[in-house]
Amino acid sequence: MxxxxxxxxxxxxxxxxxxxxxxxxxxxxxxxxxxxxxxxxxxxxxxxxxxxxxxxxxxxxxxxxxxxxxxxxxxxxxxxxxxxxxxxxxxxxxxxxxxxxxxxxxxxxxxxxxxxxxxxxxxxxxxxxxxxxxxxxxxxxxxEWEFVEDRLGPPNRAYLKLWEAFTRLGVAPQKGEVCLDLGASPGGWTWVLQRLGASVKAFDRSPLREDLMQASEVEFVEADAFRVDLSAYPEASWLFCDVICYPEKLYEWVSTSVLPSSIQHAVCTLKFQGREHYGIIDSFLAIPGGWLGHLSQNKHELTWVWTRPVK
Ligand SMILES: C[S@@+](CC[C@H](N)C(=O)[O-])C[C@H]1O[C@@H](n2cnc3c(N)ncnc32)[C@H](O)[C@@H]1O
Structure with a gap:
């Protein structure tokens, strides 16, 4: 027995x-x-x-x-x-x-x-x-969140991160919603968002893949992501940020720009280079309405998914 x-x-x-x-x-x-x-x-x-x-x-x-x-x-x-x-x-x-x-x-x-x-x-x-x-x-x-992959449509494999985040958390932009995608090039995340029927404003210093640059639901803006004035986009309900930067810089920007804006949902990648940056994890966790975790496709990164709490 x-x-x-x-x-x-x-x-x-x-x-x-x-x-x-x-x-x-x-x-x-x-x-x-x-x-x-x-x-x-x-x-x-x-x-x-x-x-x-x-x-x-x-x-x-x-x-x-x-x-x-x-x-x-x-x-x-x-x-x-x-x-x-x-x-x-x-x-x-x-x-x-x-x-x-x-x-x-x-x-x-x-x-x-x-x-x-x-x-x-x-x-x-x-x-x-x-x-x-x-x-x-x-x-x-x-x-392991394994998906039936699309090997032809997206410009890179970054699309799998958004698929996983949306699947695990049960939230995703709806048709017609406006999304700001910061650090968007070459366009894996933009590709996911426009396929969901969202309208995407994609910001980067480098252009997206050509077909995404031409897509009617996508507007590309050549800009420094952290200088984008979010108040200029009151129609946007979602914000995505996959910019390579220190997580402390991301936190500072989230606190001063995203939280005070009219954005309702955010998905941001925290990219770590060394263990000296781990302290910022607690700061992200202290923001009400957030989820922080490691996605199957993440490397030395965590993904922060946030929904503005209802007052
Ligand atoms: C990891 S890639 C983004 C991949 C993208 N999410 C995708 O799905 O294809 C990071 C991007 O951030 C951009 N980037 C880095 N610093 C930036 C900044 N200050 N402003 C705008 N874009 C920036 C880079 O040009 C690069 O395209």
Whole structure:
């Protein structure tokens, strides 16, 4: 018979690919276990929660003899599971096959709010032990928001960041809404916005791809993004900013220009170069109505998505 042991006060973070060192640095001096990109122990940490691809919030260790016993233990906790697989483990693959089927096809982006059923995560620690969490922050396999890509339409892969932000947060510009896209070139985000039927004013020092420059719903303005007078665009309800700059500069501009304006929603990328800039994360989090997290397509970046709170 299997044995289930709840690991009280323990949590696991799955680091995004390439950001493992950030987790290691943050956890230096603390007691934790690491396997590949998974870090766990009594390590609850609001900073890591922002960066994690997935957070395993209710940890159990399961001891079992057979594959079927393991599958039974997992399904006693909840129906749907996804493995964070040790490379090349056939035993882990057999366990997953013994679990109820989970459809995890790439998402077809529609721009409409969709709900995803909860998905637990598990990891085979050795032949007779599994680490599992029925509660995870992401409903997608290992926190990867994978989409059916459009390899012909957009000018670059940046469009996937907006698809993910809109899908995860269930908000997106509606047909006819006016969007300001700052740091827009070559136009991945502008491409998404105009395809949703929005009207886009795109600001950059460099032009967009030619077809976007010619698109009737897009107006390109050659300008320094941080000198744009937002009060000149009272019809704009959305603001997007993907300019490469220090996050402190972005915060200063958001505080002095965006918050006092009539903008209702904002999506901004915080681009980090070194750990000395992490302090600004708390300042963004202190702005009411905001969400801050790491998107699957983000590198050493966080995305801030904000909706003006109703007064
Ligand atoms: C990461 S790229 C933006 C990619 C774009 N979001 C897309 O989807 O294609 C950053 C852009 O910011 C622009 N940029 C950097 N500093 C700027 C500034 N002060 N004013 C306007 N644009 C700026 C760069 O020219 C570059 O096109």
């Amino acid at each position: 299997y044995q289930l042991q709840r690991l009280h006060n323990q949590i696991a973070y799955l680091a995004p690919l390439g950001l493992e060192a950030l987790f290691e640095e943050r956890l230096a001096g603390r007691v934790y276990t690491r396997q590949d990109r998974l870090f766990w122990g009594k390590i609850e940490d609001a900073f890591l929660a922002r960066w994690a691809a997935n957070q395993w919030s209710e940890l159990y260790e399961i001891q079992f003899e057979s594959i079927l016993e393991c599958a039974k233990a997992l399904t006693s906790l909840q129906r749907s599971w996804w493995p964070y697989l040790p490379a090349g483990s056939s035993r882990a693959s057999y366990i997953q096959k013994a679990l109820p089927h989970v459809g995890a096809k790439p998402i077809v982006f529609t721009g409409k709010p969709t709900t995803y059923p909860p998905l637990g995560s598990w990891r085979l620690l050795d032949d007779h032990r599994v680490l599992a969490s029925p509660q995870c922050t992401s409903p997608r396999p290992n926190g």
